[in-house]
Amino acid sequence: MNKFLSFAALTAGLTLSVAASAQEQATTASSNGSYRPIPNSDIMFRKTIWRAIDLREKQNKPMFAEGKEISRVILDAVKRGELQAYKNDSLTSTFSSSEVASNMSFVEASAGLSDEEKAAGFSDSDLGGGDDGWGAPAKKGKGKTAAKAAPAAPPSYEYRPKDIYQMEMKEDMIFDKKRSRMYHDIKCITLLVPSTLGSNTSGIEKPIGTFKYSDLVRVFRANPDKAIWFNPQNDAQHKNLADAFELWLFNSYIVKVSNPNDARLDEIYGGQQQGILASQQAAADLIEYEYNLWSF
Secondary structure (H helix, E strand, C coil), X not given: CHHHHHHHHHHHHHHHHHHHHHHHHHHHHHHHCCCCCCCHHHEEEEEEEEEEEECCCHHHHHHHCCCCCHHHHHHHHHHHCCCCEECCCCCCCEECHHHHHHHCEEECCCCCCXXXXXXXXXXXXXXXXXXXXXXXXXXXXXXXXXXXXXXCCCCEEECCHHHCCEEEEEEEEEXXXXXXXXXXXXXXXXXEEXXXXXXXXXXXXXXXXXXXXXXXXXXXXXXXXXXXXXXXXXHXXXXXXXXXXHCCCCCCEEEEECCXXXXXXXXXXXXXXXXXXXXXHHHHHHHHHHHHHHHC
């Protein structure tokens, strides 16, 4: 009888342990976007890192092939309602599809009047249609003076997928003590309107939306004919974008490492050039840390 009770207690304990572990992983995945979450009990070292990815770079062009751009795949999934966009990498507040559409659009600047037209006596009020452009009253309709037309709103256009060539990726670099190896645990990816784009009159990078990596993997797997990493050497060996991230088939550079002030490297070191040097140093420090773990 005692043996039976002991066995039952052991079985119940193992069941609760497995359930707790599964719950821990599920909670982690759903809250921070991790596709393969690592239990906290297995983590010996963790550092959160933000990386910039320029899709125009040679190593990144397979993700940016004509008609198969990763930006196109992501934004089309948002339009179809297959993918949720978030406002930032905290992944707590969401964008609606209309807000994402607004973020990926720009308004064409109004041409206004040229210097020659102003010298000829025209004014900005003439653009509204209050007169015929030469000082004469506007035409009358049905015995009443036609109302002055309101200035037409400048047209709005959507950025092309080729215009969205800047991304930012948030990841945790984790040393798993159970498997004795370092992992890149990607959390989310943000699409950005580049600051250098001519139509981006703000002159700064503008986020379109942030997407959980676990959601992106699901979308990539569900659309194998569109979510393609293009293999320029062999058309029979194109890969899914999910596999490309898993195999780290892209180039990036570090722009921020977790710190008390939540500051980017260029802010900490006082300039873009110093930030690039600090990025290279941060990458070297992480490699050295992993090497030291294996040395002792």
